[in-house]
Every structure is written in C-alpha cells, then in structure tokens.
Amino acid sequence: MEERILIVGGAGYIGSHTNKYLNDNNYKTVILDDLSYGHKDAVKWGDFVKGDMADDVILDKIFTEYKIIAVFHFSAFIAVGESVEKPGMYYNNNVSKTISLLNAMVRNNVDNFVFSSTCAIMGNPKYLPIDESHPRNPINPYGWSKFMVEQILKDFKKAHNLNSVVLRYFNASGADPSGTIGEKHNPETHLIPLVLDAAIGRRDSISIFGTDYDTDDGTCVRDYIHVNDLAQAHLLSLEWMLKNKECNDFNLGNGTGFSVKQLIEVVKDVTGNDVEVVESGRREGDAGTLIGASDKAHSILGWKPKFDSLETIIETAWKWHQKMDFLEK
Ligand code: UFG
Numbered sequence: 001m002e003e004r005i006l007i008v009g010g011a012g013y014i015g016s017h018t019n020k021y022l023n024d025n026n027y028k029t030v031i032l033d034d035l036s037y038g039h040k041d042a043v044k045w046g047d048f049v050k051g052d053m054a055d056d057v058i059l060d061k062i063f064t065e066y067k068i069i070a071v072f073h074f075s076a077f078i079a080v081g082e083s084v085e086k087p088g089m090y091y092n093n094n095v096s097k098t099i100s101l102l103n104a105m106v107r108n109n110v111d112n113f114v115f116s117s118t119c120a121i122m123g124n125p126k127y128l129p130i131d132e133s134h135p136r137n138p139i140n141p142y143g144w145s146k147f148m149v150e151q152i153l154k155d156f157k158k159a160h161n162l163n164s165v166v167l168r169y170f171n172a173s174g175a176d177p178s179g180t181i182g183e184k185h186n187p188e189t190h191l192i193p194l195v196l197d198a199a200i201g202r203r204d205s206i207s208i209f210g211t212d213y214d215t216d217d218g219t220c221v222r223d224y225i226h227v228n229d230l231a232q233a234h235l236l237s238l239e240w241m242l243k244n245k246e247c248n249d250f251n252l253g254n255g256t257g258f259s260v261k262q263l264i265e266v267v268k269d270v271t272g273n274d275v276e277v278v279e280s281g282r283r284e285g286d287a288g289t290l291i292g293a294s295d296k297a298h299s300i301l302g303w304k305p306k307f308d309s310l311e312t313i314i315e316t317a318w319k320w321h322q323k324m325d326f327l328e329k
Pocket of ligand 1: 078079080118119120169170171189190191192194206207208209210220221222260283286290
C-alpha cells in the first residue's frame with residue numbers, strides 16, 4: 001500500500017497549502033475535514049473524506065484503508081475573541097477532539113504527529129524575539145487550548161511513544177503564488193485580507209485597533225510568515241521525525257516586525273489602490289509586539305523561508321484575493 005499523510009483540517013487555509021506543498025513534493029495525502037470552516041474547493045490534491053476529526057468510526061476506517069505514516073493537525077478554532085466568549089466550544093474542539101484523534105492514532109499504531117501551535121501560548125512577551133525557551137503564559141482560551149495539547153503530546157510520547165513536532169506559527173499570511181488557493185475565513189478577522197478587502201472596495205475602510213502601543217508608530221507589530229514557508233516547515237518536520245523518532249518544537253517567523261500602519265502602506269504600494277483608515281481602540285487580548293526567533297528551525301530542520309519580504313507576501317495574497325472576489329460574485 002502506498003504511504004500517505006493524513007491532513008486533518010486540510011480544507012482550511014494553512015492545511016490546504018500544506019496539502020499542495022506535500023503533493024508538489026511527491027507525497028500522497030488524505031484530507032479529513034468536516035467543512036465547518038474549510039472549503040471543499042481548496043482540496044485539489046489527495047483523497048478527501050468529509051467528517052469530524054473525533055469520529056472514531058471514520059478515523060479507524062481511514063487508518064485501515066490507507067497506510068498513514070503521519071498525521072498533520074490543522075483543525076482548530078482560531079478566533080481569539082470568540083474563545084473568550086465560548087471557552088467550552090474551544091476546549092472541546094481544540095483539546096477534547098485532539099485527544100480523540102491522538103487516541104485513534106495510538107489504537108492504529110500511527111506514530112508521527114505534526115501539531116499547529118501558536119506564538120499565542122507565550123502571551124505578552126517578556127523579551128523579543130520570542131524563542132522556544134520563552135515562558136508560557138497564554139492570555140486567552142485559544143492560547144491555553146494549544147498549550148494544553150503541547151503538554152498532552154509530551155505525555156503521549158512517554159506513555160505511547162508517539163513522536164510529535166510542535167510548530168508555533170507567528171502570523172500566517174500570503175497565498176500560493178499559483179493563485180489557486182489562499183486565505184478565506186468566514187468571518188474574516190485577520191489584518192491582511194481585511195486591508196485587501198478595503199483596497200478592492202469590498203469594505204469601506206480598515207480599522208486600526210489601537211494607536212497607543214509602545215511601538216514606533218503606536219500600532220501593533222507582527223511577524224508575518226508566508227503560508228508556503230509554514231508548509232515547508234511541516235514537510236521538514238516530518239522528515240526530521242521519521243529520521244529521529246523523537247519530539248521537538250519550533251517557533252516559525254521571519255524575525256522581522258511590521259506595524260499595522262506599515263502593513264497598510266505596503267498594501268497601498270502593491271495594489272496601487274488607496275485604503276481608507278479609521279483609527280479605533282485596542283482589541284482586547286492583543287500584545288503590542290510579537291516577533292519570533294526561528295534559529296532552532298533553521299539549524300535543526302534546515303528551514304529557509306523563501307518569502308522573506310512583506311511585499312512578496314502581500315503580492316501573493318493580492319493575486320488570490322482578486323480571484324477570490326471574482327469567484328464569489
Ligand atoms: N488588526 C487591526 N485591524 C483589523 C484586524 C487586525 O488593526 O481589522 C490588528 C490586530 O490588532 C493585530 C494585527 O492587526 O495587532 C494582526 O491581527 P490578526 O488578527 O491578523 O492576527 P493576530 O496577531 O491577532 O494573530 C493571533 C495569533 C495567532 C493566531 C491568530 C488567530 O498571533 O497565533 O490570532 O486568528 F493564530
């Protein structure tokens with residue numbers, strides 16, 4: 001039987017790009033997604049199974065019908081504000097259902113897991129850039145849910161010898177340069193697609209959440225990392241895990257921060273369109289500056305981000321965004 005990677009949440013933003021990246025690199029995939037947030041039209045590679053990631057019957061069937069060598073898990077709820085309002089929903093999806101998935105792996109002797117974690121487990125930074133040793137201090141249920149799974153994975157290694165790599169993304173952004181897949185959340189809360197919406201005229205303006213942060217221009221600073229570079233890190237993590245049969249964790253960012261105002265200027269340059277800006281108050285739970293240190297991923301995985309300028313990242317997002325707009329009409 002041909003070896004496959006199971007991509008849970010492969011119809012979502014980062015999952016669909018990783019699916020393409022794996023297939024472009026001659027890996028075969030199976031996608032499991034309930035399409036509650038993902039998009040069927042983003043699954044253009046591999047076999048697709050519609051279903052819940054905690055459904056034992058579906059999971060056992062996949063693990064029996066395919067030779068799954070690793071599971072990549074992208075199927076989390078990600079809206080920070082919503083996690084504060086509905087913690088039960090977040091802990092159920094992000095923690096309980098992940099435990100069911102891990103139990104199914106153990107039951108079916110599948111040993112390798114790559115987990116999408118987040119810099120949000122560190123909370124407000126004590127120092128910058130944020131490396132893997134930074135103290136953990138999540139400040140919302142979303143961050144806690146990811147932190148809990150990180151701990152659970154350590155326990156599964158001890159008890160069941162389940163290998164895992166934890167990848168902590170900074171701000172995932174951009175789209176595949178082909179323009180065939182990209183970022184499409186509903187509702188959209190992320191800065192880049194919202195600014196592009198303003199540039200294309202789908203919304204009147206972009207609100208800047210807070211202009212009184214302790215940063216050069218008062219707006220929040222983030223480390224934007226291209227989604228295909230995250231996909232590359234997943235493939236390298238898989239290869240590292242297959243070779244070393246161990247656990248590891250990596251922070252994934254470009255190591256450069258851009259403020260909200262700087263990002264809006266880049267969008268104006270790339271699109272050639274004006275963007276109307278409304279300055280409003282802070283969004284609850286936002287840290288002022290988040291910048292990642294990814295030396296560990298560079299040295300151990302050999303990870304080399306290809307999209308290291310914000311212009312290029314925005315160009316790829318813009319290419320997708322114009323087409324996405326067209327598709328939805
Ligand atoms: N922002 C605005 N206006 C907007 C939207 C966002 O000013 O309309 C600002 C935010 O305040 C923030 C920056 O733009 O300073 C980026 O915001 P995003 O919502 O795009 O992303 P976050 O930095 O909030 O990302 C966080 C975590 C990720 C997590 C993600 C979940 O850092 O790990 O939320 O959606 F995955």
